[in-house]
Amino acid sequence: MSKLAIRESSLLSADHVRALLNWIQEELSGAVFPFLASMAGTALSPGEAASLRVHDVTLPDGEFGGGHAGEGRRVPVSPDIVGVLRRWIDEADLEAEDLLFPAERGGPLASSEYKKAWRHARQAVLSPDELQTGLGEQISSLRDFCLDRWLEAGVPAWGVAEWAGVSASWIALRYPHRFRLEDVGIDSDHLEEILRLPDILER
Numbered sequence: 001m002s003k004l005a006i007r008e009s010s011l012l013s014a015d016h017v018r019a020l021l022n023w024i025q026e027e028l029s030g031a032v033f034p035f036l037a038s039m040a041g042t043a044l045s046p047g048e049a050a051s052l053r054v055h056d057v058t059l060p061d062g063e064f065g066g067g068h069a070g071e072g073r074r075v076p077v078s079p080d081i082v083g084v085l086r087r088w089i090d091e092a093d094l095e096a097e098d099l100l101f102p103a104e105r106g107g108p109l110a111s112s113e114y115k116k117a118w119r120h121a122r123q124a125v126l127s128p129d130e131l132q133t134g135l136g137e138q139i140s141s142l143r144d145f146c147l148d149r150w151l152e153a154g155v156p157a158w159g160v161a162e163w164a165g166v167s168a169s170w171i172a173l174r175y176p177h178r179f180r181l182e183d184v185g186i187d188s189d190h191l192e193e194i195l196r197l198p199d200i201l202e203r
Helices: 014-027 032-042 046-051 079-092 111-125 128-132 141-152 157-164 168-174 188-195
Strands: 065-068 074-077
Touching: 014 032, 014 111, 014 141, 032 046, 032 074, 032 079, 032 111, 032 141, 046 111, 065 079, 074 079, 074 157, 141 157, 141 168, 157 168
Parallel strands: none
Antiparallel strands: 065 074
16 A cells, blocks of 8 residues: 555544534634634645635635635635635625635734644544544644545546646545445446457457
8 A cells, every 4th residue: 555545444534524623613713613614625735725815715605616726726615615614704804805714813824723723622522542543633634534525426536636736646546445446336248348359450
């Protein structure tokens, strides 16, 4: 297995992410919750999310939106994350040129702030065994969660790669459990038909 590969058992589940984000939303104010929720729903890196401005996102009510990430790539924003961001922008009274996730005193949200919140959420939500194995220890686990969910939903690897700003080969190496041959339904008769050599080559 590639050193890049992440085991399926090491990925946060949807229930884990929901519980962690719910704890943060209930216990903390400010930009941390929408910041982390956006990472979980768009696979942005912390640096990309921290540098977003309000005008970088398109947030139609009740529909998929979009956001501009590093090097001009565009990522989908699901309706639930659209709702989170619309409420946050209204609550924080943000303007188009403002940072989407500003710190309380202005400026970009500090990594120490959202890492501290994530650490406390893990301690409050995860079981001792899950903590012991290091489940979700890094903030980047939210990005892995999102990318894996896109693959699970059937988005082609090249599409996930484009949204993530990586190569399709990186996606295949990182999430090998999504590319197991035994999970692929193969029509043997159709395979034989399309692999048959033209008549002229059979003589």
